[in-house]
Amino acid sequence: MLTIGKLAKAGDISPDALRYYEREGLLAPASKTDSGYRLYGEDAVRRVRFIQHAQACGFTLAEIRELLHLRQSEHACCNDVRSRAVEKKLQLAAKIRAMQTISAALERLIAKCAYGTLPVDDCPILAALEQIDGSAQDDAP
Amino acid sequence: MRIELFKVPVCTRCNSARVELQAVAEAAGAEWCEVNALDALDRAVDLGVLTLPALVIDGELAFATLPTPAALRRELAWRAQHG
Numbered sequence: 001m002l003t004i005g006k007l008a009k010a011g012d013i014s015p016d017a018l019r020y021y022e023r024e025g026l027l028a029p030a031s032k033t034d035s036g037y038r039l040y041g042e043d044a045v046r047r048v049r050f051i052q053h054a055q056a057c058g059f060t061l062a063e064i065r066e067l068l069h070l071r072q073s074e075h076a077c078c079n080d081v082r083s084r085a086v087e088k089k090l091q092l093a094a095k096i097r098a099m100q101t102i103s104a105a106l107e108r109l110i111a112k113c114a115y116g117t118l119p120v121d122d123c124p125i126l127a128a129l130e131q132i133d134g135s136a137q138d139d140a141p
Numbered sequence: 142m143r144i145e146l147f148k149v150p151v152c153t154r155c156n157s158a159r160v161e162l163q164a165v166a167e168a169a170g171a172e173w174c175e176v177n178a179l180d181a182l183d184r185a186v187d188l189g190v191l192t193l194p195a196l197v198i199d200g201e202l203a204f205a206t207l208p209t210p211a212a213l214r215r216e217l218a219w220r221a222q223h224g
Contacts, residue, residue: 086149093183094191
């Protein structure tokens with residue numbers, strides 16, 4: 001059995017993060033000592049790595065909970081997991097597009113700047129951000 | 142009218158509901174087609190498809206999750222009336 005410190009070291013993660021996973025329903029200790037210390041089975045290392053890899057792929061903790069549930073479900077098949085991966089890819093593609101739009105808006109704002117020669121009161125970037133009609137983002141490049 | 146079902150190939154959720162929905166669409170005289178979301182990722186993002194399966198009607202995301210046959214029938218009737 002592993003203590004929380006040993007599991008944290010094996011998973012290259014902090015004990016606080018492991019407690020957070022527990023609060024989120026992703027990881028539970030197999031048992032506790034008489035004095036209340038958490039004890040984890042050897043499979044906990046694999047589970048922690050699974051959670052970390054899934055987070056690195058952009059899955060939220062709620063989605064990871066679902067994936068872990070699918071992994072244990074007798075009725076789930078690989079297509080259920082694949083569907084979630086495709087959905088995540090769609091959501092990431094939408095997010096990338098939104099970020100590109102934001103980046104383009106910033107580029108237009110930066111192009112309005114007079115290279116730091118104006119007082120802050122006359123800053124065109126701050127002025128454009130203050131516009132409430134959103135025209136700063138809609139300006140043609 | 143053109144109805145597109147964006148889906149993951151061999152999706153069990155899609156297959157079970159697909160047959161009934163296709164029958165509703167065809168009964169209303171609409172064209173039914175199925176799109177592999179992975180092959181049409183850019184278009185899916187254009188349309189706002191973020192979850193699968195999803196139904197697009199005439200180039201507009203109409204159902205982000207699969208509707209019941211009755212809901213699709215109502216939607217098609219409304220669109221037929223209001224152009």
